[in-house]
Amino acid sequence: MPEPGPRMNGFSLGELCWLFCCPPCPSRIAAKLAFLPPEPTYTVLAPEQRGAGASAPAPAQATAAAAAAQPAPQQPEEGAGAGPGACSLHLSERADWQYSQRELDAVEVFFSRTARDNRLGCMFVRCAPSSRYTLLFSHGNAVDLGQMCSFYIGLGSRINCNIFSYDYSGYGVSSGKPSEKNLYADIDAAWQALRTRIDKISKVTSPVLVIHGTEDEVIDFSHGLAMYERCPRAVEPLWVEGAGHNDIELYAQYLERLKQFISHELPNS
Numbered sequence: 001m002p003e004p005g006p007r008m009n010g011f012s013l014g015e016l017c018w019l020f021c022c023p024p025c026p027s028r029i030a031a032k033l034a035f036l037p038p039e040p041t042y043t044v045l046a047p048e049q050r051g052a053g054a055s056a057p058a059p060a061q062a063t064a065a066a067a068a069a070q071p072a073p074q075q076p077e078e079g080a081g082a083g084p085g086a087c088s089l090h091l092s093e094r095a096d097w098q099y100s101q102r103e104l105d106a107v108e109v110f111f112s113r114t115a116r117d118n119r120l121g122c123m124f125v126r127c128a129p130s131s132r133y134t135l136l137f138s139h140g141n142a143v144d145l146g147q148m149c150s151f152y153i154g155l156g157s158r159i160n161c162n163i164f165s166y167d168y169s170g171y172g173v174s175s176g177k178p179s180e181k182n183l184y185a186d187i188d189a190a191w192q193a194l195r196t197r198i199d200k201i202s203k204v205t206s207p208v209l210v211i212h213g214t215e216d217e218v219i220d221f222s223h224g225l226a227m228y229e230r231c232p233r234a235v236e237p238l239w240v241e242g243a244g245h246n247d248i249e250l251y252a253q254y255l256e257r258l259k260q261f262i263s264h265e266l267p268n269s
Contacts, residue, residue, distance in 0.1 A: 035143060035178030037171040041095040041146030044109050044121065044173050045088040095146035103153050109145075110229075111173075112193040114185040118169045118176035121168060122193050125163040127156025133262055134162040136194055138187060140246065141218075143174035159258045162237070164197075166190040207235045208269045209261045211254065213243025235265050 089109045091097050097104065108124040123145045124134075135156070139148045145167050152163040168186050169176030176182055208231045212224025221239075228237045238257040240248050248254055 010043070028067070031265075034180075034257070035168070035170070036142040036143060037168075037178060038144055038147070039094070039143055040172050041092050042172060043090045044111075046089065060238040091146050091149070097151065098150040099153055106153075107149055110193075112189045113164075114169070114176075116169075116176065116182055116185040118182060118185070119174060120169070120186055120189050120193075121167040121171075121173040122190060123149065123152075123163075123165045124197065125149065125152040125156055125165070127153055127162055128160045129162075131161050133266060134164050134194065134198055136191065137160075137163055137165045138190075139165060146172065152250075155255075155258075158255055159262050161258075161262050164190070164194045207233045207261075207265055209235050209238040209257070210241065211248065211257065213240045213245065213248045215242055216245045216248075218245035233269075235261065 022158045056180040087109055087159040089104075089107060109127070110122055110124075112122055114120050137148075137152065137155075139145070144167060148165060152165060155161075156163045165188075166186065167174040168178055169182035172187075174186070210224055210228045210231065212219075212221055214221050216224075224237070224239070228234050238253060240251050240253060243251050243254075
């Protein structure tokens, strides 16, 4: 068999020619540029997998109980809710967990199924049990839920809001491959899973807050402006001057604007 040709950053010579000479990019090349899934930083085990037959996690790892409606089969139950048969979240050292076991116990994990038949790893972080609101958070393109859960604890605690998140297809414990079509199916499945968990709301007409950094080097600032202009119930947006794609949460106005939105604008809407 002929030896494969040289590759540069994961791209073959043919793919590079397509990329630079024949735009627009084919979808599989665009997916390679847009999605950068890390090696998974966590695992999810069914109840019986945590029993005597399962190996214990290393001392450096953290473990959290997750919600499950019924005793699960060998693979964790899809669409699981709270109950005695709990799945288990195991974080590796690379997840960089920054809190205690108490906070980790408030992290629930379960699976949903997308319209494109991928299993979607979902995470519900109960940061503020008395809060009326839950924030649906779509994380960045180069992390997974294991790396994000410490951030979710900190964010939710500061803005008095629970956090619901999910891993895109091909990230973490989610099956499938990252692609634009799968991404649309992922967010729809995550939204449906969240609605099923928060009193089965039939319709949501909440206000929308758009936050975007003016120096975002990954998603151009124009996208934030377009979202604000087209959203019928958008409140006053926050344009963070000088913020990029990966540091916007470090700006003080980011948290302050979220607090104002959740504490004042949502209750009065």
